[in-house]
């Protein structure tokens with residue numbers, strides 16, 4: 001919304017939320033999320049044509065276009081628990097929109113939702129709006145930005161996708177939204193489809209992206225068993241223009257609030273229409289991701305002479321990727337839990353994640369899947385410590401596990417780190433970002449994902 005406000009000065013954008021603290025933060029100097037470049041965009045537009053408010057009824061009532069960007073987490077109980085998307089917030093938002101609308105509106109699905117959500121939402125809107133003559137046109141406009149590069153992605157998107165009904169009013173609504181993006185996105189990059197294609201494209205894009213990571217991660221296991229180097233393999237296949245070089249970095253596993261949730265959602269949709277083979281195919285992407293995290297933990301344990309009990313292990317990076325403080329579904333949660341379950345004393349350093357978040361993530365019970373993951377062990381507070389200094393985190397540690405690809409990890413003085421550690425000193429590079437030859441020269445025993453020893 002900040003980007004729309006920045007690029008379209010004549011459009012009034014009001015972001016509303018019932019959470020007062022959050023709106024206050026958006027109106028303050030310290031925004032509630034860390035995202036490179038976002039501060040500048042918000043500051044340029046805020047107070048001009050970008051506003052943040054808790055007065056939902058007033059602003060939704062006045063709007064011509066309403067973007068709904070509420071949470072759609074995975075259901076934790078009831079039918080579809082563990083897979084289906086929980087649409088409670090979406091339905092709640094639709095009821096609010098219906099009750100305060102005195103004029104016709106375009107309703108834009110920004111949240112990632114299951115296919116055919118628009119249908120359900122339309123029913124809620126139509127049956128709850130008391131004002132005669134008010135029409136709602138629902139569009140699906142999924143977001144493809146990635147965290148950490150949001151501003152870049154929004155400034156020059158590969159495409160903007162708008163799905164709408166193939167009726168005169170549906171087409172008019174699609175055109176209205178397209179003209180907003182056309183302020184800065186070339187017309188040929190604005191793709192218009194039917195509603196269901198747009199909804200399904202979002203889930204499919206994430207499933208395909210995650211599948212690339214699980215595919216390359218599966219090969220990383222084979223590389224370790226054979227002496228091949230996964231980075232060489234990735235480069236060799238990535239130069240095939242049909243495959244392409246992006247999203248082939250082997251890692252300790254993918255995380256984030258989107259991939260797992262969206263794939264599970266896709267799996268659930270397939271199951272609900274009776275396509276079990278299709279559901280199993282996509283579910284395997286998640287199973288491979290869990291396997292990769294578990295494999296990492298097992299490698300740490302076996303490399304360190306099959307015992308990590310009472311050993312201090314420094315964890316560099318807790319966020320699910322660099323340049324964000326977001327920890328949702330971060331592989332660090334399962335890895336830390338796995339290490340702690342084997343008795344290790346884990347000391348976490350992350351440049352952006354708040355201490356309270358780390359404690360919360362490691363303390364709460366993980367969703368229990370029907371497949372093997374490092375199970376949630378009862379966590380004692382002594383098993384975790386948090387340091388704000390990477391040198392201090394590594395002091396007296398037996399090993400360092402790199403779990404997020406923060407650039408600063410590459411720049412440390414590893415001789416100094418080595419000197420302060422217990423010997424033999426291990427590094428497990430779960431992101432393949434460090435200079436392994438140099439570390440070995442210093443004296444470290446280095447393990448990396450899919451790389452020869």
Ligand code: UGA
Pocket residue numbers: 112143144145146147148206209213246247248249250251252253254255256257258259320321322
């Ligand atoms: C993802 C998609 O990339 C966006 O296009 C989409 O809009 C977004 O989900 C969403 O649905 O909202 P995001 O989760 O922010 O974006 O981050 P990604 O850059 O996709 O990274 C996801 C995870 O995969 C991270 O843990 C990352 O470290 C990992 N990853 C990524 C790898 O392990 N290897 C790679 O080669 C690339």
